[in-house]
Amino acid sequence: MSSIGEWGRRVRRLMSRRKFERELQREMEAHRDMMREPRRFGNMLRLREESRDVWGWNRVEDAYRDLKIAARTLRQSPGFTIGATLVLSVGIGLNVTLFQIYNMAVLQPLDVRDPGSIVELHRFRPRGPIGALPYPAIEYVRDNNKVFSAVLVSARQRYVLWGNGEERLAAHFVSMNWFDELGIRAAAGRVFQELIDGRLDAAPVVILSHYFWTNHLSGDPNVIGSTIRINDRPATIVGILAPDYRGLELDDARMWLPIEQIDYFFPGLKFTTAWEGATLVKTFARLKPGVSLTAARESLRPLVNELALQQPERFLAGEWLEPYPASRMGYEDPRQRRERLLGVSGIAFLSLLVLTIACANLSNMVLSRSITRLRELNIRVAIGAGRWRVMRLLMGESALLAGLATIAAFAMSSATLKLAAEWIQAPIHPATDWRTIIAALSVAGFAIFVIGFLPTWSVSRRDLVGAIKDGQHLSESAARSRLRSLLTAVQVGGSCILLLLAALTARDVQHALRPGFDLKNVAILDVAPLAGHKIDPTYWERLRRAIAALPETEAVAFATSTPMGAGVRSVITNVPESPGLVIVTNSVEPQFFNVMRIPIVVGRTFEGADDPQTTMIISRRLAQKIYGTLNVVGRQFPRPLWKSDKGIRRTIVGVAEDANPVLLEFPHSGTEYAELYTPISSAQRTMNTDLLVRARSDANALLGPMRDASRAIDKQLFVQARLLSADFARQIRQLGNLSVIALSLAGVTLLLACVGIFGVMSYGARVRRKELSIRLAVGAAPWRVAALLIKDSSRPAAAGMLLAIALGVAAARLLESAGIYLGSIDASVLISVISLISLTCLTATALPAIRAIRIDIAETLRNE
Amino acid sequence: MPIDAGLPPGTLVMLILRVISSQPLHGYAIAQRIHVLSGEQLSVEEGSLYPALQKLLLKGWVKAEWATSETGREVREYRITASGRKQLEQELSEYQRMAKGIETLLGNI
Numbered sequence: 012m013s014s015i016g017e018w019g020r021r022v023r024r025l026m027s028r029r030k031f032e033r034e035l036q037r038e039m040e041a042h043r044d045m046m047r048e049p050r051r052f053g054n055m056l057r058l059r060e061e062s063r064d065v066w067g068w069n070r071v072e073d074a075y076r077d078l079k080i081a082a083r084t085l086r087q088s089p090g091f092t093i094g095a096t097l098v099l100s101v102g103i104g105l106n107v108t109l110f111q112i113y114n115m116a117v118l119q120p121l122d123v124r125d126p127g128s129i130v131e132l133h134r135f136r137p138r139g140p141i142g143a144l145p146y147p148a149i150e151y152v153r154d155n156n157k158v159f160s161a162v163l164v165s166a167r168q169r170y171v172l173w174g175n176g177e178e179r180l181a182a183h184f185v186s187m188n189w190f191d192e193l194g195i196r197a198a199a200g201r202v203f204q205e206l207i208d209g210r211l212d213a214a215p216v217v218i219l220s221h222y223f224w225t226n227h228l229s230g231d232p233n234v235i236g237s238t239i240r241i242n243d244r245p246a247t248i249v250g251i252l253a254p255d256y257r258g259l260e261l262d263d264a265r266m267w268l269p270i271e272q273i274d275y276f277f278p279g280l281k282f283t284t285a286w287e288g289a290t291l292v293k294t295f296a297r298l299k300p301g302v303s304l305t306a307a308r309e310s311l312r313p314l315v316n317e318l319a320l321q322q323p324e325r326f327l328a329g330e331w332l333e334p335y336p337a338s339r340m341g342y343e344d345p346r347q348r349r350e351r352l353l354g355v356s357g358i359a360f361l362s363l364l365v366l367t368i369a370c371a372n373l374s375n376m377v378l379s380r381s382i383t384r385l386r387e388l389n390i391r392v393a394i395g396a397g398r399w400r401v402m403r404l405l406m407g408e409s410a411l412l413a414g415l416a417t418i419a420a421f422a423m424s425s426a427t428l429k430l431a432a433e434w435i436q437a438p439i440h441p442a443t444d445w446r447t448i449i450a451a452l453s454v455a456g457f458a459i460f461v462i463g464f465l466p467t468w469s470v471s472r473r474d475l476v477g478a479i480k481d482g483q484h485l486s487e488s489a490a491r492s493r494l495r496s497l498l499t500a501v502q503v504g505g506s507c508i509l510l511l512l513a514a515l516t517a518r519d520v521q522h523a524l525r526p527g528f529d530l531k532n533v534a535i536l537d538v539a540p541l542a543g544h545k546i547d548p549t550y551w552e553r554l555r556r557a558i559a560a561l562p563e564t565e566a567v568a569f570a571t572s573t574p575m576g577a578g579v580r581s582v583i584t585n586v587p588e589s590p591g592l593v594i595v596t597n598s599v600e601p602q603f604f605n606v607m608r609i610p611i612v613v614g615r616t617f618e619g620a621d622d623p624q625t626t627m628i629i630s631r632r633l634a635q636k637i638y639g640t641l642n643v644v645g646r647q648f649p650r651p652l653w654k655s656d657k658g659i660r661r662t663i664v665g666v667a668e669d670a671n672p673v674l675l676e677f678p679h680s681g682t683e684y685a686e687l688y689t690p691i692s693s694a695q696r697t698m699n700t701d702l703l704v705r706a707r708s709d710a711n712a713l714l715g716p717m718r719d720a721s722r723a724i725d726k727q728l729f730v731q732a733r734l735l736s737a738d739f740a741r742q743i744r745q746l747g748n749l750s751v752i753a754l755s756l757a758g759v760t761l762l763l764a765c766v767g768i769f770g771v772m773s774y775g776a777r778v779r780r781k782e783l784s785i786r787l788a789v790g791a792a793p794w795r796v797a798a799l800l801i802k803d804s805s806r807p808a809a810a811g812m813l814l815a816i817a818l819g820v821a822a823a824r825l826l827e828s829a830g831i832y833l834g835s836i837d838a839s840v841l842i843s844v845i846s847l848i849s850l851t852c853l854t855a856t857a858l859p860a861i862r863a864i865r866i867d868i869a870e871t872l873r874n875e
Numbered sequence: 876m877p878i879d880a881g882l883p884p885g886t887l888v889m890l891i892l893r894v895i896s897s898q899p900l901h902g903y904a905i906a907q908r909i910h911v912l913s914g915e916q917l918s919v920e921e922g923s924l925y926p927a928l929q930k931l932l933l934k935g936w937v938k939a940e941w942a943t944s945e946t947g948r949e950v951r952e953y954r955i956t957a958s959g960r961k962q963l964e965q966e967l968s969e970y971q972r973m974a975k976g977i978e979t980l981l982g983n984i
Contacts, residue, residue, distance in 0.1 A: 016935055024933075035925075038902060038951040042921065045903045045948070052921050061922070065929040 024066050035059055073403070081407030091380075092412070095373050098763065099416035099462070102369035103454050104423035105362045110450040111424055113355065118446055121337060122257045124194025125297075129259070130304065130334035132294040132311075136327060140344065143292040144332075145325065146270075146283050148318055152294075152332070155314055158307040159296040161192045164270050165259070167291040171266070171276065172242050172729050179731070180223070181263050182241075184270040184282075190218075192297060193258065200235040200250030208249075208269050215246040215272050221254040223265040241268070242276045243727070259295060259337055286325050295337055307334045361509070366454065368505035368760045370461035371498045372767040373412070378466035378495065379774050381405055388470070402467045409463025417455045469494045495771060499804060500811030502764035507815035507848055509757035514840045516750040526739070527670035528574060529608035533735035534710040535573055536702040536717045538728065550724055551700070557720040558704055563712050565705045568602040569691055573701045573738065574672035583687070588649045589636040593684050595672055596652070598623075598691040604667060606705040614644035614665030623692040627652075627661040633685035634666050641666050652689070661689070703735070710734055761851060768855040772804050776863035783863055784871040797860040801853075808852045816841065887919065887927050889970060892936060892955060892963040899942070901950035902928065928953060936962050 024031055036059065043052040052058075063069065085092040120126045132152075134141050144152070146164070153162035164186040170179035187209045189195075190202035198221060208216055217239070219228070228234050238245050246268070273282045298307060311332045319326040343351065381388075388401055396404075421443070469492055536558070538546075551569070559567045572581070572595075583594040597603075601617040604610075612631060627648060634643050647660040670686050691700070706713050714732040721730045776783070779800075786796050894900060894908040905928075906919045931937040936959030944950045955963070 017933060020933055020935060034951065037949070039921075039925065041901070041948055041950050042903045045946075058922060058925055062925045062929045065926050065933055 021066055021068070025068050025071070028068070028072070032059070032063075035062060073400075074407075077403050077407035078411060080404065081411045084408060085411060091376065092415075095376065095412050096415045096419060098369045098373060099412060099458055100419035100423060101759075102366035103413075103416050103451070103458060104420035104427070105365055106454045107420050107447065107451050108424040108427050109358060109362050111428060111447055114444070114446050114450075117338070119442075119444070121259060122255070123259065124192075126337065128298045128300075129193075129337040130296055130298060130307065131259075131337045132296060133333045133335060134330065135333050136330050141330075144294050145286045146292065147286055148322075148326075149292075149294050151318060152311065152314055155317075156296075156311060158299055158302045158310045160299045161188055161297045162186070163189050163192055163295040163297075165189065165293045165295070166270055166273065166282070167264065167293075169291075171268075174240055180265040182266045182268060183264045184268050184273045186270050189267070195256060195258070196253070197250035198253040199232060200248070202250055203267075203269055209271065213269075213272075215241075215244065215275055216249045216269065217241060217246045218250040218252060218267040219248060220265045220267075221252055221256070224251045241266075243729075244276055246276075259293075286322055296334065298334070304334050304336070308332065361512070364505050364508060365756060365760060366458065367461070368502050368509075368763060370458050371501040371505070372763045373409075373462040374466050375495065375498045375502075375767050375771055377405075377409060377462050378469065378492075378498075379770060380408075381466055381470045382774075382778075385470070398471050401471045402464075405467040405470065406459070406463040409459050409467075412462065413455045413458045416458070417451055421451065465494060465498075496807035499764075499768060499771060500807040500814070502760075502767050502811070503808040503848065503852060504811030504815035504818075506757065506761040506764045507812050507844065508819050509753070509760050510844050510848065511816070511819045511840065513750070513753040513757040514844055516753045518840065526574065526672070527609060527668055528672075530574075530735045530739050532706045532708070532710045533606065534704045534706060534713040534717060535733055535735055535738070536704065536721065537573075537731040537733065538700065538702070538721065546728065547725065550728075553724050554702065554721055557724070558702065558713075558717055561713065561716050561720070563706050563709065563716070565707045566602050566606045567705075568600040568606045568703050569700050570597055570599040570603055570703055571691065571700055572597050572672075573703065573735070574607070574670065583652060586637075586650065589633060589685070591683060592633065592636055594633065594687050595684050596687045596689065597672070598689050600691050603688070603703065604628075606703045607670070608705075609670050610668045611665045612668055613641045614663070616665060617688075617690045621664065621690050623690040624656065625659055625661050626664050626690060628665040628667050628688040629663055630667050630669050630686040632669050632683070633687060634663075636685065652687075710736075761848070765851050765855040768804055768808060768852060769859060772800065772856050772859040773862070775803065776800055776859050780863075780866060780871050784866060784868045787864065787866075788868050788872065793864040797857075797864050800860040800863055801856045804856050805852065808856075812845065812848055812852075816845070886970065887923060888931065888936075889963065889966040890917070890919075891924075891927060891931065891953075892959055892966070895937065895953050895955050896960065896963060899940075899952040899954040901942075901944065901952050903950075905953070931959070934962070935959075 036055070039052070039055050039058065043049045043055070046052060121129065123129065132144065134144055146166075149162065149164055153159075156162075166184040168182045168184065171182045172178070173180050185203075187203050187205045190197075191204075196202065197218065200218075202218060203216070207213065219234075224230060224234070234248050235250065236247065238247050240246070252267070268276065271283065274284075296307075298304075302310075308331065311334075315326065315330050315332055316328060319328045319330060384405075388404075391401060391404070425443075536554075538554075555567055555569070558564055581596045583596060586592070586594060599617075601619070604616050611628070613634075614628070616628065617626065629637075629643070629648075631641065634641050637643075637649065638646070643663050643666060646663050648663065649660070651658050651660055667686065667688065671684065672686060702717075704710070704713055704717065711734065714734070717732045718730060721728060783796055783800075786799075787793065890909050891905055894905055894912065900908060902921075902924060906921070906924055910918050928937070928939075931953070932939060936956055937953045938956055939951050939953050942950060942952045
């Protein structure tokens with residue numbers, strides 16, 4: 012065992028190794044000169060080497076030397092170095108970026124004080140989880156439990172109106188103790204304080220997100236203490252949160268307000284006193300030290316039973332509150348969990364696939380480079396280098412490349428995340444923690460294995476000493492090695508899988524780009540009354556008349572849901588006559604079909620005389636699915652749609668063309684949608700309805716007048732006018748981006764594979780020059796020789812492609828059975844993918860083959 | 876480390892420490908001294924001397940410094956340290972114990 016002093020001396024020796032070397036040499040020379048027979052001193056170089064061995068730095072020094080040699084070699088071929096680093100950094104960067112996202116969303120502990128003791132409370136009935144706890148129930152639990160040191164509440168509001176109502180912003184209404192309990196301080200100003208903000212007569216206050224403050228208020232420090240209007244009510248800005256505040260959820264909230272004041276900002280809401288459950292309320296609590304989850308659950312049971320006694324119509328006996336450790340994922344049921352894990356593994360598989368293809372490509376290049384260095388390696392082996400030494404020498408390059416690429420990958424990943432954060436306007440601050448470093452190192456290790464170890468192993472396995480005599484033969488056999496074929500197969504196969512996927516997303520986009528309605532020149536007036544605001548019953552009719560009177564208006568119709576809109580739509584899934592079909596319902600006015608330009612193929616549209624309770628129009632797809640024919644006018648739908656239909660089966664008055672109002676998500680659930688329309692009732696019209704307006708020439712010109720028309724009727728009501736095409740563009744963006752990403756990834760990998768095949772082929776043709784010349788010289792037809800070359804590299808490519816397609820189809824089946832539907836891989840997709848790949852591979856092989864048969868036979872044979 | 880034919884195995888370190896225990900010596904002198912003091916029975920080859928000296932340096936049993944020899948040459952002299960003396964004592968007693976054991980064994984046959 013080495014003592015500390017010994018290690019100190021070792022390190023000192025390493026630090027000044029040049030001086031040590033010099034002194035040792037001087038010493039030995041002096042010794043030799045003093046000898047009567049200096050020749051007996053022996054080989055001084057070997058002696059110095061042996062003396063150096065004693066200090067035990069040989070490995071480190073060797074590695075350093077290897078890296079130095081590798082750096083020199085790489086410097087000599089800058090094209091290869093830059094290209095390889097780029098290819099590899101894309102592969103590694105993609106994986107690191109995705110891991111960072113997963114890490115932030117799932118793995119990293121919550122960014123709050125003592126995150127381990129925070130739980131989220133979920134309400135359960137024996138049948139499963141049910142809605143949120145009403146606020147009075149939360150208060151009851153807070154005041155009467157014995158297991159929590161604090162209870163925290165957060166109610167998310169999809170939007171509040173900022174200023175004059177021109178902006179809708181997401182807001183969180185939180186309990187007074189929210190920030191203090193979570194250990195969060197304000198970057199400027201203060202957070203909520205029970206003593207000040209909790210009083211009954213406390214002034215309404217708001218805390219802003221750093222993002223909103225810098226981007227909308229230009230980071231003006233004077234806004235603290237100033238009064239702004241939220242939901243048209245004054246409130247004082249008391250603080251700005253830190254830029255990296257993430258709280259308990261990752262979302263886009265821009266402001267925080269005290270939950271006790273929610274009823275002030277939403278007059279008439281009665282959130283704090285009503286037992287009707289609000290939907291977006293989350294209840295968190297901090298466990299007292301030493302209280303287990305089970306103990307907490309059991310101790311809460313009597314409280315819930317008490318609630319069931321007090322509010323029998325809201326709470327059932329046997330209901331309970333389940334405390335879950337708080338996490339950003341929130342609560343997941345087993346199915347959601349399975350889907351998430353499947354999705355994550357799918358993405359991880361794809362990103363690793365990209366890396367594998369990149370590595371296989373480089374590995375092939377490294378193999379070629381190693382083979383061209385065979386002569387040098389032969390000499391090294393001849394003067395005594397072992398196999399391990401040769402491998403280390405070759406792996407130095409790969410390690411250096413992987414190192415460079417990892418650094419570039421980190422830069423790329425943080426830049427990408429920054430851009431993404433900017434884009435989705437979320438406070439993302441990716442931190443490079445130990446998990447990310449371990450992930451990056453593992454990915455780099457994998458890269459080194461594929462691009463360093465595999466080719467090196469393959470080269471060093473050969474009889475390098477024997478090769479001195481027969482270098483040519485060795486290069487040939489190496490050029491045709493099994494590893495080469497495997498690498499080619501992996502590249503082609505991997506590209507094939509990516510291309511399949513890209514083709515599927517592209518097809519979905521194609522599908523989505525063809526909605527069954529005309530979205531040009533349609534404007535939407537979105538009337539979203541703030542909770543509690545009473546809308547005059549005549550408002551709707553007056554609004555319609557005012558807008559219909561605008562000169563630009565061609566037609567107007569109310570509908571409960573807008574196609575492509577982000578709102579909640581009502582769907583029916585359990586119609587036994589149309590299994591697997593999700594029926595999207597919409598209550599519309601007769602003019603709806605005209606506004607949307609959806610043709611009525613059979614029958615008629617609604618008429619004023621139609622009873623909203625008993626008539627309906629169905630889409631072509633639904634008619635075909637249920638009845639197998641379009642002649643369904645006058646028939647009754649197989650069953651009542653809703654409980655409110657009171658058992659009455661509606662009569663079909665018309666069949667409309669399919670309209671695809673729901674955008675397909677990717678990967679989607681494989682659901683087929685069909686539409687069903689009912690006449691809008693006057694009761695429905697007073698709820699959350701949209702007014703759809705078709706313009707004569709330019710819907711943009713309608714937006715302002717529509718807003719004005721509403722304001723003229725009800726000044727208190729905030730409305731939003733927008734274009735249907737904008738909604739569509741927003742909805743399509745994600746799918747489009749995904750498709751573009753998939754297509755470009757597939758394109759890049761296919762290009763890489765092509766370059767790889769091209770390189771391998773060219774190289775193979777070069778080392779086989781002699782053989783090919785002899786074949787040509789003895790009279791082989793040039794095309795036969797070319798075919799010979801093509802055959803050699805086509806085999807692994809074809810094998811890779813077929814295997815990938817088989818795997819792809821099997822995987823799609825497997826995913827489908829797990830509930831993730833990639834779209835059916837049908838003949839057209841398969842044929843296009845196969846022909847594209849075959850064509851590119853053939854081009855990549857044919858070019859070098861043609862070049863090969865054009866060689867000057869006599870010249871070649873003389874030279875070889 | 877190769878073992879010289881002329882030296883009993885494992886004794887080189889002890890011999891070096893012994894010859895420099897009275898005065899600092901350079902490499903050639905160490906080899907000479909061992910040869911002479913052993914009645915020309917033992918000889919140290921340079922191939923083992925230098926690795927052994929490096930080991931002594933590493934262990935901290937000797938210190939090396941440059942000096943001028945009697946012939947006016949720059950030489951590197953090795954001087955025994957306190958821990959080197961301790962080591963020498965230990966090795967000597969170990970050697971003597973072993974030699975005694977071997978002697979006894981041979982005498983009893």
